[in-house]
Amino acid sequence: MKAGAAHRGHWRCGPSFIPDGCDKAQPGLIVGAGIQDAEAYDFADANNITIAGGNDPGVGISGGWLQGGGHGILTNTMGLGVDRVLQFRVITPDGKYRVANGCQNEDLFYALRGGGGGTFGVVLESTTLASPRVTVQVVAILWTSTITDITKSFFALLLDNAVQWANDGWGGSVTDTNVIYANPVLTQAQSNASMAPLIQFGEKLVANGVPGAQVLLLEFPSYGAFFNTFAFANAAQSGTPLAIASRLVPRDNFATESSRAELLAAIMNAYAVSPSLRLLATAPSSFPGDGSTSVTEAWRDTIFHVTVVGSWGWNSTLSLRKQQYSLASSAIDFIREITPDAAYQNEADVHEPNHEVSFWGTNYQRLLSIKRK
Incomplete structure (x- = not known):
């Protein structure tokens, strides 16, 4: 068992987590209510595991993100946050401390997995499934100027290929000046073949001299390494109304x-x-x-x-x-x-x-x- 601590919470991980009152052991990461994506991914990397969290460094792993469903780049292949949570420790509105999992307080466990952040109690910690470390293939197309004709043709390309890319295991984020797709299940060769239409689109932007156009075909040894490369530049600004x-x-x-x-x-x-x-x-x-x-x-x-x-x-x-x-x-x-x-x-x-x-x-x-x- 490994342990760590942060000023906003705590975490622990182990290969054989058994929810209270249950018999089945699974690899689990215990996450205190204050832990956020950035530090959780760093901890996962340090312990050679993968967790499927959110897309932003400041998202809380155990809070409203999880209790509202919890989506991220890895959701396509690893599930929503609520699919992966194994147990909650929570204070319910009657002031009682409860453990909710698949073997006790099952209704509460169900409600906490999608019913909404803070709706059914104050979550003190959650335990989420810890998966083996994955290699992540990334295709990113970036440019700096918004051009309506490019935006429309770009969105059309995405819609034409979106279902196939989903079936191939891709997760991603798209704006009018960038697309970042990541895949934890394909090899680099398979990745490039799957994303050929998008890669060709990016190469055309570069050839046509679109300002700032880049085509990035990258491989990362872990999801945390990918996250730390891209997430901070695209992070939501705290406190923005x-x-x-x-x-x-x-x-x-x-x-x-x-x-x-x-x-x-x-x-x-x-x-x-x-x-x-x-x-x-x-x-x-x-x-x-x-x-x-x-x-x-x-x-x-x-x-x-x-x-x-x-x-x-x-x-x-x-x-x-x-x-x-x-x-x-x-x-x-x-x-x-x-x-x-x-x-x-x-x-x-x-x-x-x-x-x-x-x-x-x-x-x-x-x-x-x-x-x-």
């Missing part, structure tokens, strides 16, 4: 040429309203789960998680702030119109219509009954 809205886009929207054209038009319309639009290939597309979590089942059929934001300065008027909330909601409306009700609660419109279904699907009534206990 913003309004966010999102949508989970299922496979059906990619099924035919006409459905992809419809989706492209919706994305471009949303982008025109909110140029901060981001396409996140961070769904459990290749990880079906076992039906025991409380996140919306729509996650399992999702190819892209799309987010938009509106932002304002610290001294903005109330009117401007309200305008930005409306902007984010109106941007995502273009995608709402052509997709089922499904959104990621941690990054959703605060005025999300039909939020009970959008956030939790068929799980809402059971969650409500547990909340009333």
Whole structure:
């Protein structure tokens, strides 16, 4: 057993973690409530393991990220955070200290795996599955100038290939000036073959002299090494006021040429309203789960998680702030119109219509009954 500590929490890992009251042993990482992605990935690397956390250095491994579902670059092949958590230690609203896992307080365990951060108690620590270290293949295309024609052709290329790339094990993040895809299951040769259309697109940008255009084909010895190379430059700025809205886009929207054209038009319309639009290939597309979590089942059929934001300065008027909330909601409306009700609660419109279904699907009534206990 190895141990470490940080000023915001604690962690421990071991090859044979057995949840309290259970018999089955699995490799587990015990994570205190204050531990964030950056330090957790460093600890995982130091102990030769892989954990599937979030995309941002400041995301808490045991907090709202996990309790709301928990997506990241490795989700496609390793599952959501809620698929991997083995146990919680929590203080419930009645003031009692409880252990929740698959063998005791099972309803609470179910609720904590998707019911929402802080909704069912104060989590003190979680234990998540620790997987073996993986080699990560990366394809990244970067440029510095936003050019509408390039953005549209780029998004069209992504939509044409998104399902195949999901099937091949890729996870990634896309804006109008970069795409970063990572894969923990392919070799470098397989990676380059799978991503040939994207690599060719990047090479064309370079050949045409698009400002700042780069094509990066990289291999990292661990997920932590990949994360430390890319995550900090793309990290969200703490304390920035913003309004966010999102949508989970299922496979059906990619099924035919006409459905992809419809989706492209919706994305471009949303982008025109909110140029901060981001396409996140961070769904459990290749990880079906076992039906025991409380996140919306729509996650399992999702190819892209799309987010938009509106932002304002610290001294903005109330009117401007309200305008930005409306902007984010109106941007995502273009995608709402052509997709089922499904959104990621941690990054959703605060005025999300039909939020009970959008956030939790068929799980809402059971969650409500547990909340009333």
